[in-house]
Amino acid sequence: MTNPILxxxxxxxxxxxxxxxxxxxxxxxxxxxxxxxxxxRPIFPRSALKPVQAVPLIESGAAEKFGLTDEEIxxxxxSHSGEPQHTSRVAxxxxxxxxxxxxxxxxxxxxxxxxxxxxxxRSGEKWxxxxxxxxxxxxxxxxxxxxxGAPVEGYQEVDHPVQRAVEAxxxxxxxxxxxxxxxxxxxxxxxxxxSLAALARAMAAIAxxxxxxxxxxxxxxxxxxxxxxxxxxxxxxxxPCTQLMRQASDIAxxxxxxxxxxxxxxxxxxxxxLKIDDGASRAAETAIAAxxxxxxxxxxxxxxxxxxxxxxxxxxxxHVGERRVPKGLFA
Amino acid sequence: MTNPILxxxxxxxxxxxxxxxxxxxxxxxxxxxxxxxxxxRPIFPRSALKPVQAVPLIESGAAEKFGLTDEEIxxxxxSHSGEPQHTSRVAxxxxxxxxxxxxxxxxxxxxxxxxxxxxxxRSGEKWxxxxxxxxxxxxxxxxxxxxxGAPVEGYQEVDHPVQRAVEAxxxxxxxxxxxxxxxxxxxxxxxxxxSLAALARAMAAIAxxxxxxxxxxxxxxxxxxxxxxxxxxxxxxxxPCTQLMRQASDIAxxxxxxxxxxxxxxxxxxxxxLKIDDGASRAAETAIAAxxxxxxxxxxxxxxxxxxxxxxxxxxxxHVGERRVPKGLFA
Numbered sequence: 001m002t003n004p005i006l007x008x009x010x011x012x013x014x015x016x017x018x019x020x021x022x023x024x025x026x027x028x029x030x031x032x033x034x035x036x037x038x039x040x041r042p043i044f045p046r047s048a049l050k051p052v053q054a055v056p057l058i059e060s061g062a063a064e065k066f067g068l069t070d071e072e073i074x075x076x077x078x079s080h081s082g083e084p085q086h087t088s089r090v091a092x093x094x095x096x097x098x099x100x101x102x103x104x105x106x107x108x109x110x111x112x113x114x115x116x117x118x119x120x121x122r123s124g125e126k127w128x129x130x131x132x133x134x135x136x137x138x139x140x141x142x143x144x145x146x147x148x149g150a151p152v153e154g155y156q157e158v159d160h161p162v163q164r165a166v167e168a169x170x171x172x173x174x175x176x177x178x179x180x181x182x183x184x185x186x187x188x189x190x191x192x193x194x195s196l197a198a199l200a201r202a203m204a205a206i207a208x209x210x211x212x213x214x215x216x217x218x219x220x221x222x223x224x225x226x227x228x229x230x231x232x233x234x235x236x237x238x239x240p241c242t243q244l245m246r247q248a249s250d251i252a253x254x255x256x257x258x259x260x261x262x263x264x265x266x267x268x269x270x271x272x273x274l275k276i277d278d279g280a281s282r283a284a285e286t287a288i289a290a291x292x293x294x295x296x297x298x299x300x301x302x303x304x305x306x307x308x309x310x311x312x313x314x315x316x317x318x319h320v321g322e323r324r325v326p327k328g329l330f331a
Numbered sequence: 332m333t334n335p336i337l338x339x340x341x342x343x344x345x346x347x348x349x350x351x352x353x354x355x356x357x358x359x360x361x362x363x364x365x366x367x368x369x370x371x372r373p374i375f376p377r378s379a380l381k382p383v384q385a386v387p388l389i390e391s392g393a394a395e396k397f398g399l400t401d402e403e404i405x406x407x408x409x410s411h412s413g414e415p416q417h418t419s420r421v422a423x424x425x426x427x428x429x430x431x432x433x434x435x436x437x438x439x440x441x442x443x444x445x446x447x448x449x450x451x452x453r454s455g456e457k458w459x460x461x462x463x464x465x466x467x468x469x470x471x472x473x474x475x476x477x478x479x480g481a482p483v484e485g486y487q488e489v490d491h492p493v494q495r496a497v498e499a500x501x502x503x504x505x506x507x508x509x510x511x512x513x514x515x516x517x518x519x520x521x522x523x524x525x526s527l528a529a530l531a532r533a534m535a536a537i538a539x540x541x542x543x544x545x546x547x548x549x550x551x552x553x554x555x556x557x558x559x560x561x562x563x564x565x566x567x568x569x570x571p572c573t574q575l576m577r578q579a580s581d582i583a584x585x586x587x588x589x590x591x592x593x594x595x596x597x598x599x600x601x602x603x604x605l606k607i608d609d610g611a612s613r614a615a616e617t618a619i620a621a622x623x624x625x626x627x628x629x630x631x632x633x634x635x636x637x638x639x640x641x642x643x644x645x646x647x648x649x650h651v652g653e654r655r656v657p658k659g660l661f662a
Contacts, residue, residue: 002333009589009610012514014524016375017589017610020351044347107646121452132646183343184651193345258340258348278609279340279348315438315463320515 003037006276006329007283009312011321019283021259021276023291023330026200027269028208030175034291034330035197042193043275044183047079048256049191050137051206051223051264052173056165057140058219062147066097073222074230075136079255081236082111082131089233090135099142104129105156106138106187113236134187136233141189158182158190167192169216173202186257196273199262203271207252207264224264227252240285243303244292251297253288255281261288265297286310286323294330334368337607337660338614340643342652350614352590352607354622354661357531358600359539361506365622365661366528373524374606375514378410379587380522381468382537382554382595383504387496388471389550393478397428404553405561406467410586412567413442413462420564421466430473435460436487437469437518444567465518467564472520489513489521498523500547504533517588527604530593534602538583538595555595558583571616574634575623582628584619586612592619596628617641617654625661 007019022037032039054076057063063073072093080086094100108127111117120127129135141155141162150161157163167190171178176198185191194202207224209217227234231245234254244253252264259276261284272291276283289307292298300308312321338350353368363370385407388394394404403424411417425431439458442448451458460466472486472493481492488494498521502509507529516522525533538555540548558565562576565585575584583595590607592615603622607614620638623629631639643652 011375011522013512014373014375014514016514017608019609042345044342044345105647107648109646118452121449124453129646181344183345183347184645184649186645186651188645188647188649191342276609277348278350278607278611278614280609280611283609314515314517314519315440315460316436316519317438318515318519320517 001038003277004329005326006036006274006287007323007325009321009323011312016321019276019278019280021274021283021287022196023272023274023287024196024200025270025272025291025295026197026204028201028204028211030197030201032197033270036329039196042181042195043260044191044193044258045199045262045273046185046191046256046258046260047134048199048254048260048262048273049170050077050079051227051252051254051262052170052202053137053166054140054223055169055173055206055216055219057144058222059216060144060147060165062144065147066143068143070226070229071233073226074233076140077223077227077254078136078234079133080136080233081113081116081239082127082133083113083116083236086136086233086236087130090139091130093139094142097143097146099139099152101128101130103142103152104132104135104138105189106132106134108132112239132187138187156189163190170194170202173205174198175201196275199273200271203262203264203273204269205271207266207271208269224252224266240289240303240307244289244298244307247302247304248292248298251292255284259284261285263288263292263297265295268295268297270295282323287325290325291330332369334608335660336657337367337605337618338654338656340652340654342643347652350607350609350611352605352614352618353527354603354605354618355527355531356601356603356622356626357528357535359532359535359542361532363528364601367660370527373512373526374530374591375522375524375589376530376593376604377516377522377587377589377591378465379530379585379591379593379604380501381408381410382558382583382585382593383501383533384468384497385471385554386500386504386537386547386550388475389553390547391475391478391496393475396478397474399474401557401560402564404557405564407471408554408558408585409467409565410464411467411564412444412447412570413458413464414444414447414567417467417564417567418461421470422461424470425473428474428477430470430483432459432461434473434483435463435466435469436520437463437465439463443570463518469518487520494521501525501533504536505529506532527606530604531602534593534595534604535600536602538597538602539600555583555597571620571634571638575620575629575638578633578635579623579629582623586615590615592616594619594623594628596626599626599628601626613654618656621656622661
């Protein structure tokens with residue numbers, strides 16, 4: 001099946017580019033409220049998996065044992081922008097668990113926050129794995145390894161107890177049977193593949209964990225409340241996840257590489273998962289904003305409106321086109 | 332009609348993302364040698380229009396009047412990386428025609444060449460419209476305005492004699508009847524829309540201008556030879572256009588924003604035009620390299636092979652997937 005166009009980009013009188021994809025909205029029992037496109041084909045959730053990856057950190061007791069704050073839980077769920085507000089907190093957390101940047105399995109990359117990158121270039125500072133947007137997730141993995149009494153070294157291997165716990169949690173939340181296919185993520189940990197329908201169901205289970213065991217339900221509630229309380233830590237200054245979560249104040253929104261987005265909607269008891277076929281972030285941002293508006297999870301104003309009807313500006317800041325969802329897509 | 336998948340991006344056991352699009356290969360008489368996908372729908376060629384935009388600069392006599400070098404003609408056809416090799420030559424050319432950076436209608440943007448951008452940040456230098464990848468094209472437009480005895484100011488307006496000359500040249504080379512629909516490009520000049528079949532025909536006419544008037548044919552030959560002689564000026568250090576032109580040494584290759592690529596193949600008397608539906612550069616680069624290999628215009632080795640079978644590396648430089656054209660696409 002060919003997925004429908006989720007986002008079109010206009011220039012003057014024409015649609016210049018189009019982005020196809022699929023969207024699933026599910027409740028915790030797997031009932032699909034919205035299914036646009038092929039929601040059964042396996043996709044890689046990439047960083048949109050992070051809310052799931054944080055559940056065993058809490059459920060295992062490791063978060064409590066090491067006194068993790070909600071800020072640290074939010075950073076475990078984050079694709080952060082590498083700003084000082086992120087790296088300073090991740091570094092302090094690593095020190096508390098007896099680890100350091102040298103233990104991170106992820107590689108370095110330029111901070112997503114342009115001001116931070118510019119400041120670092122000016123001062124001659126090199127980016128390290130601490131600036132990797134996944135450094136909070138990795139520090140969560142190291143904390144979980146410590147909590148499980150497992151070696152920190154090798155925490156990124158698919159047969160390490162940390163990744164075994166992640167896969168078990170994911171398969172249970174998504175009501176799948178493993179083993180799941182996996183690829184190696186940008187930060188070197190396994191990323192498990194599943195359908196958008198299953199991913200949306202897992203997000204709904206975290207958002208509405210009433211059907212889960214008390215320990216897991218408590219872990220899920222803490223993941224969601226920590227994200228909602230710390231929109232700046234889950235992404236960063238000016239980022240769509242941060243803007244949407246600041247606007248709505250009762251939803252958790254998480255991007256993933258290659259055009260993935262998920263949302264956890266506790267008030268509605270729903271999970272949202274979408275993927276743009278071609279992997280474009282610009283389209284995923286527009287589609288998630290439009291989907292959240294369509295679901296009534298956020299008002300069609302402010303950042304949600306600006307993302308779902310994004311102007312295309314040129315180098316003279318002339319408005320030359322628009323990025324938008326085709327009319328009636330979520331009708 | 333839904334375009335076929337031109338490029339797939341794998342991760343581990345799965346195809347993670349896909350890019351649809353269309354490819355046209357034409358001769359100067361409009362006979363299509365290859366037509367993959369919808370080659371009749373209008374698209375914006377964006378910067379792939381530059382070889383056409385340079386034709387009236389030469390044909391009008393303006394290039395001769397102001398003593399333009401082949402390097403300057405190549406810069407008129409360039410989306411350059413903003414390196415000193417580009418900006419110094421464009422600035423010297425502007426001075427010779429009595430213009431300056433203040434006359435450029437394009438806005439500033441960060442140089443595409445990362446080393447140049449880093450050096451500028453370190454030294455506190457701001458990017459100007461001279462660093463805009465289109466500054467050579469704009470300086471060509473200003474030279475054409477001077478040559479036509481028209482005001483330089485307003486050269487970016489669709490009814491200015493410069494843009495009238497561009498549209499007339501394009502419609503004639505592509506064997507269309509105007510007026511053509513247009514949008515405003517990233518650099519503020521009109522970008523005329525036409526089908527990939529017509530764009531490929533226009534590129535073929537420039538590559539093989541035997542059917543044109545002597546003045547236009549000479550202009551077309553000079554555009555192609557100036558591009559081929561200056562691959563570093565047409566794009567920049569490490570860029571795909573530069574790499575492919577350096578490898579083959581008898582082809583001209585030009586990228587455009589939003590997933591466009593064209594090639595001018597004088598030895599084969601053919602023009603190539605492709606567009607990725609979603610506008611992704613990574614896919615356009617892979618598809619043009621594969622198309623040129625399939626046409627026998629370049630060997631399946633070096634940069635052409637590296638682009639058509641591009642590894643996906645993560646932040647630890649682990650090979651986690653591949654970008655490639657589906658088997659049999661150009662068969």
